[in-house]
Amino acid sequence: MKQFVKTFVLGIGEAFWPRRQLSGSTQIVPQSSVSGRALTAVISIMSFLACLTAGVVYMVNQSADAWYNDIASEVTVQVTPGEGLDMDKQVALVTSILQRQVGISQVRPLSLAESSALLEPWLGANNSLLGLPIPRLIAIEIDRNQPPDLSRVRQNLAARFQDKVLLDDHRHWQSQIRSLTRSVALAGIGILILVATATISVIVSAARSAMASNHEIVEVLHFVGAQRKFIASEFERHFLALGIRSGLLGALSAGLVFFFAPYAIQMLGGGSVTASEIKQLVGSAQLDFFGYSLLGLIVVAVAGICMFTSSYWVDRILNTEGTIANPNYSPRKRFGVSSRQAGRRANGMMSPNGSFAKGVGVVLKSTFLLFLAFALGFVIYASSIDRNGARSVVQADGIVVLTGGKSRINKALKLLAAGKAKRLLISGVHAQTSVGQLARLFPGAKPLFNCCIDLGRAAKDTIGNAHETRSWARQKGFGSLIVVTSSYHMPRAIAEFRTVMPDTELKAYGIASSNVDMDQWWSDSATLRLLFSEYLKYIPAITKLGFSKVGNLLAG
Amino acid sequence: MIRFENVSMLYNRGPEVLRNVNFHLPPGSFHFLTGASGAGKTTLLRLLFMSLFPNDGNIFLFQKNLALVPPEERAALRRRIGIVFQDFRLLDHMTTWENVALPLRVQGRRESDYKEDVTELLKWVGLGNRIHAYPHILSGGEKQRAAIARAVIGKPELLLADEPTGNVDPRMARRLLRLFIELNHLGTSVVIATHDHDLVKQYNAPRLVLADGSLQVRA
Ligand SMILES: Nc1ncnc2c1ncn2[C@@H]1O[C@H](COP(=O)(O)OP(=O)(O)OP(=O)(O)O)[C@@H](O)[C@H]1O
Ligand SMILES: [Mg+2]
Numbered sequence: 001m002k003q004f005v006k007t008f009v010l011g012i013g014e015a016f017w018p019r020r021q022l023s024g025s026t027q028i029v030p031q032s033s034v035s036g037r038a039l040t041a042v043i044s045i046m047s048f049l050a051c052l053t054a055g056v057v058y059m060v061n062q063s064a065d066a067w068y069n070d071i072a073s074e075v076t077v078q079v080t081p082g083e084g085l086d087m088d089k090q091v092a093l094v095t096s097i098l099q100r101q102v103g104i105s106q107v108r109p110l111s112l113a114e115s116s117a118l119l120e121p122w123l124g125a126n127n128s129l130l131g132l133p134i135p136r137l138i139a140i141e142i143d144r145n146q147p148p149d150l151s152r153v154r155q156n157l158a159a160r161f162q163d164k165v166l167l168d169d170h171r172h173w174q175s176q177i178r179s180l181t182r183s184v185a186l187a188g189i190g191i192l193i194l195v196a197t198a199t200i201s202v203i204v205s206a207a208r209s210a211m212a213s214n215h216e217i218v219e220v221l222h223f224v225g226a227q228r229k230f231i232a233s234e235f236e237r238h239f240l241a242l243g244i245r246s247g248l249l250g251a252l253s254a255g256l257v258f259f260f261a262p263y264a265i266q267m268l269g270g271g272s273v274t275a276s277e278i279k280q281l282v283g284s285a286q287l288d289f290f291g292y293s294l295l296g297l298i299v300v301a302v303a304g305i306c307m308f309t310s311s312y313w314v315d316r317i318l319n320t321e322g323t324i325a326n327p328n329y330s331p332r333k334r335f336g337v338s339s340r341q342a343g344r345r346a347n348g349m350m351s352p353n354g355s356f357a358k359g360v361g362v363v364l365k366s367t368f369l370l371f372l373a374f375a376l377g378f379v380i381y382a383s384s385i386d387r388n389g390a391r392s393v394v395q396a397d398g399i400v401v402l403t404g405g406k407s408r409i410n411k412a413l414k415l416l417a418a419g420k421a422k423r424l425l426i427s428g429v430h431a432q433t434s435v436g437q438l439a440r441l442f443p444g445a446k447p448l449f450n451c452c453i454d455l456g457r458a459a460k461d462t463i464g465n466a467h468e469t470r471s472w473a474r475q476k477g478f479g480s481l482i483v484v485t486s487s488y489h490m491p492r493a494i495a496e497f498r499t500v501m502p503d504t505e506l507k508a509y510g511i512a513s514s515n516v517d518m519d520q521w522w523s524d525s526a527t528l529r530l531l532f533s534e535y536l537k538y539i540p541a542i543t544k545l546g547f548s549k550v551g552n553l554l555a556g
Numbered sequence: 557m558i559r560f561e562n563v564s565m566l567y568n569r570g571p572e573v574l575r576n577v578n579f580h581l582p583p584g585s586f587h588f589l590t591g592a593s594g595a596g597k598t599t600l601l602r603l604l605f606m607s608l609f610p611n612d613g614n615i616f617l618f619q620k621n622l623a624l625v626p627p628e629e630r631a632a633l634r635r636r637i638g639i640v641f642q643d644f645r646l647l648d649h650m651t652t653w654e655n656v657a658l659p660l661r662v663q664g665r666r667e668s669d670y671k672e673d674v675t676e677l678l679k680w681v682g683l684g685n686r687i688h689a690y691p692h693i694l695s696g697g698e699k700q701r702a703a704i705a706r707a708v709i710g711k712p713e714l715l716l717a718d719e720p721t722g723n724v725d726p727r728m729a730r731r732l733l734r735l736f737i738e739l740n741h742l743g744t745s746v747v748i749a750t751h752d753h754d755l756v757k758q759y760n761a762p763r764l765v766l767a768d769g770s771l772q773v774r775a
Binding site: 026030217223226319 | 607627634663706710
């Protein structure tokens with residue numbers, strides 16, 4: 001402990017007064033061998049990048065939180081006009097009731113002018129409107145420390161004013177904003193992890209090669225009787241100083257960037273990007289106190305990594321000493337004392353070149369593994385696709401069929417006729433196609449078209465199908481759906497639907513297509529091409545589903 | 557003091573440098589270690605200060621089996637040994653004086669305690685005017701003398717010298733030999749690896765002769 005404190009104090013001293021020497025004699029480990037320009041530059045640059053990433057992620061998260069808080073703490077109450085009601089009085093009454101409510105920090109009735117200003121986009125600026133009965137709004141701000149029971153408030157108001165006073169807490173928007181902000185946060189954390197990994201590995205390998213060049217010193221020191229602790233502290237001190245200095249350099253540069261970013265954006269952006277737009281996107285674009293402390297934290301981490309890497313390599317050199325001549329030999333192991341040394345078997349010192357080659361090797365290997373996983377994934381994907389289509393179907397609230405083949409709609413109509421569901425949505429119908437035209441294509445189903453079939457014309461792709469289906473299911477109040485599409489398209493369709501409608505029960509009804517030969521997909525080039533392009537689209541779909549699931553999970 | 561029991565040693569997949577070597581050196585003894593170039597003299601010395609470990613057999617030093625000494629205790633053991641490397645191994649960024657003082661410095665001793673001793677020793681080995689020079693400007697013989705000074709400054713119990721007179725003239729060789737003999741009289745065991753026959757003849761001490769991987773002791 002004492003040793004550690006000493007190393008620490010000396011290291012910090014050296015970081016700020018590099019040339020000063022505490023005693024008159026030469027340093028045992030020359031400082032210049034550790035803090036060369038290239039090494040300082042590399043570590044500074046990596047610290048700079050890490051600080052920049054951390055700062056941006058922090059700011060985006062901050063403003064995402066701010067969006068959410070803004071929308072969550074804002075509630076409006078709508079007072080609807082009625083026969084013989086004095087609106088001003090009514091508004092005053094509701095206001096006073098709300099003011100008495102615990103947990104509401106501010107109640108602000110909007111004036112008549114303000115309320116009509118909100119309607120202007122729909123009704124136009126017309127003075128004649130003033131005579132019309134316009135609903136009046138009351139904005140409420142909630143005390144987030146002790147939020148009121150909003151559903152109770154809503155019920156009380158509705159009961160007392162016979163549904164003429166409605167409370168809207170933007171619940172629907174809240175959940176959407178929440179999942180959006182969660183995704184943004186997750187993506188940020190992912191990027192941060194990548195940058196942190198890169199930073200750590202660069203620093204570790206830089207420190208390692210600096211240690212390799214000092215191999216001789218470590219050995220001679222040990223031969224003349226220096227203890228491990230002594231040698232390690234000599235190096236740790238220099239590396240701590242190196243880490244502090246380059247870390248600070250990086251963090252200060254990043255800090256400057258953050259400090260001047262708003263002005264720079266204003267200057268460069270000209271008319272196209274206004275400061276307020278930037279502000280909405282990334283908050284103030286300036287770090288607050290906590291943000292700047294985050295940069296400080298990174299400096300500490302960088303210094304720590306430098307220090308511990310050097311300490312680790314002193315150990316490595318000392319523990320492999322003597323075994324270099326016999327890589328397979330370990331004295332302690334031979335006597336059954338410890339097998340610990342077997343793991344530290346000498347490969348000798350790793351030269352800087354060797355570690356670079358190793359890095360390249362790691363990249364190549366992981367690329368290869370990724371490729372392998374990709375190829376294997378395709379085989380699994382292709383062979384797991386349902387060959388014959390579904391045979392039995394259970395009951396559901398609604399059926400949705402995705403256009404793209406006459407047989408799909410035919411099957412869906414049969415399901416509907418068999419009474420498997422109440423209504424059918426044909427999603428992705430061409431904008432110019434009419435019900436009549438469609439009905440003529442399927443002569444037997446004319447009565448069905450008259451009673452129970454809806455056409456969706458908005459969707460242009462699978463994602464569009466999903467959104468269209470969601471609004472349809474919402475509108476009809478359906479909680480379970482049978483999804484009808486080609487077998488090869490089914491995995492992606494289900495993934496997209498799940499992402500958009502996590503709470504709706506989905507039942508797949510796949511249809512075998514005549515133009516794809518699923519039994520021998522590997523031998524037919526047309527099938528292969530189709531499946532491969534599906535697979536390429538399936539990967540982002542399933543990834544999106546995964547992210548949204550994690551997001552929902554985190555959102556509780 | 558030193559005991560070898562059935563020690564065999566080979567480098568990687570090379571031939572056996574030492575084969576089944578057995579010998580015992582009592583404390584306070586003085587030995588020359590001779591043998592042709594490549595016979596394994598340096599190897600044997602490296603085994604003694606734990607820079608190498610044998611493939612087979614046991615080495616005892618100061619009553620300890622070296623294979624069982626944990627790495628963190630090697631430093632303490634080495635403080636009792638003085639080593640002169642055949643290739644000197646001086647640190648290039650330190651002056652002669654600092655190189656010689658290194659063993660004391662790493663023990664945490666205060667500079668004022670040994671300042672005089674180091675300077676005096678350097679004068680004795682003829683480096684009085686080379687105190688502030690850095691190794692890369694020293695001649696071969698001067699480096700050698702600095703390495704010897706570093707080995708003996710800590711008054712070790714065992715001195716291992718690998719070819720300590722290879723780069724100096726006969727007069728200086730005799731002077732250095734005197735230094736070793738004097739140390740031996742003060743209680744230090746000495747092992748000097750050399751193929752300098754003149755040196756061996758000047759002092760009547762037993763010889764360890766290495767040939768074809770085996771070792772013989774000749775009085
Ligand atoms: N690190 C090593 N790796 C492989 N072989 C080695 C290594 N060191 C020495 N050898 C070999 O071991 C044998 C003995 O070498 P060693 O240095 O002990 O000889 P030596 O008696 O000291 O010779 P010299 O009188 O020339 O110094 C030689 O054949 C040498 O090539
Ligand atoms: Mg030799």
